[in-house]
Amino acid sequence: MFDIFLFIIFSGIVISLLGIGGALVDNQSAGERLLINLLFLFIGMVQISYYVWFLGVDNRFLLLHSTHLPFATAIGPLFYIFLQIILGTYKDIGWRYVLHFSPAILVTILIIPYILLPDSEKISIIEELNLGKTTKKYAIIIGHIRIFIFLQIFVYLFHFLYKTRALLNIKSFRRLEVTSFLFIIILCSMFILSFSICGMYFFEKGYYVFSHKTISISISFLVLSLYLITRKYPKTTMKVKREFDMVKYENSNLKNLNLDKIRTNLDILIEEKKIYKENELSMDKLSNLLGIGVHQLSQYLNEILKTKFYDFINHYRIIESEKLLINESNRTVLSIALEVGFNSESTFYSAFKKKWKMSPKVFRKKFRNK
The missing domain is CATH 1.10.10 (Arc Repressor Mutant, subunit A)
Incomplete structure (x- = not known):
């Protein structure tokens, strides 16, 4: 019998694979292509896991059960980065992004012992989860990790909407049609996520599997929509970034x-x-x-x-100090620091080392005789 849920989820798997292929030929940097590929790959892995679950054969593929959770935990931050790439506001990955993936590391640590359990124990846990029960230890852990993943994606989508709230206006939507599509897709996905998450807590246990099906469909919907947008509008990044900059300038002081x-x-x-x-x-x-x-x-x-105010001012103070350190070798570092505008020798050292990765004294010794 034809099952619309399974068909949509299977479509999400296919589109994830197409997304990986499409990202390989895009004009983004190698780092951006890698992140987009990881996003589509992880979404595909989650959809495969759900497909096996909803098909009713998850107890035959025990290796697939819950091994996708660490990857699913990385979907939220990866999706947030992907949206920033579309908007053109993404910067090279640094510690502020790396920290976002720490939950995925924690989930990996929690899931490894479950993977090593005997098959009989896994089947017992799977049967309990399918009934919406959480009495066994790992059933409780897996159930809460699933909830966390959905909440995490919701929070990242909400944060993205908040950061780009300047684009939420009729004028912007008329100038660039793709921005309205983007926000409608995100809002619809957030509604489905919130409704399903609430359902897990407030409805009867039989709703547990159905709520996961609706969330899986919303993920497929997100993937399909964004894939079509990026393929139909190959210059989406440039256009949306230009629109974002224009709106910021229109509202600017x-x-x-x-x-x-x-x-x-x-x-x-x-x-x-x-x-x-x-x-x-x-x-x-x-x-x-x-x-x-x-x-x-x-x-x-x-x-x-x-730049920032003190970075701007200190830039010129350091340039001035460089000349004095080399040309006036008899002067103390403190006197030079005070002359160029610093209040103390310690603040001067800190600003100087930020630029040169060495102290003013080492700088003077290194360049004085050249």
Whole structure:
């Protein structure tokens, strides 16, 4: 008998494989292609596990049962990165991203002992889970891991919507149709996830399997929709990023300012008046000298110059100190630090080592005789 659930889940498996192939020929960097491939691969693994479960033969493929959970735990952060790639706001993976995958490591540690259990014990746990019961230790662990995975995906989707809330307006949707598609897909998936998660807690136990089926369908829906968007709109990343930047600028405090004039005045203050040498220099004072507000100055530094106030000022202080360290070898490091605008020798050392990976004294010894 034809089962629409199984058909949709099987379609999700096929599309995951197509997504892997499509990502291989995309124009993203090697790192981005790897992350997208991992996302589609892990989703495919989860869908295969669900397909076997809903087909009723999971007790015949014991190796597949729950071994997908560590990979499923990585879907949330990978999906979040994928959405940022579409938006064009993704930066190379660093510690702030690596930490997001720590739950997957923890789940791996929890699942390994289950994998090593005898088949008879696994079958007993599987039968209990299929009935929506959680009395055995590993049935409780697996049940809660499943709930955590769904909540995690929901939270990442919500966080993405919050970060890109500037795009949630009619003007943006009219200018770029794909943005409305993207948000409708995410909102629908979040609704299905929240409804199914609530169902696991508040409805009768028979709803447990059905809720997993609806979640599996939502995953297939997400994969299918995003795959079609990225294939139909091959330049999605560029277009959506351009739209995001445009919306941010429309809502920006800089919209009515003469940015060229600000840049010219800032250059005069830095290059000619060397205002960075004032050790009491603050953002308030600099914004007053430029004739703009503090928030406008902060936004200008962050969005236009891609820096922060103290990083910007310290950059010029360090450049000035480099000349003095080499040309005035008889002067102490402290006197040079105070002259270029630092309040103490320790803050100078910290800023200097941030750029040169060495202390001012080592720098002076290394470059003085060259």
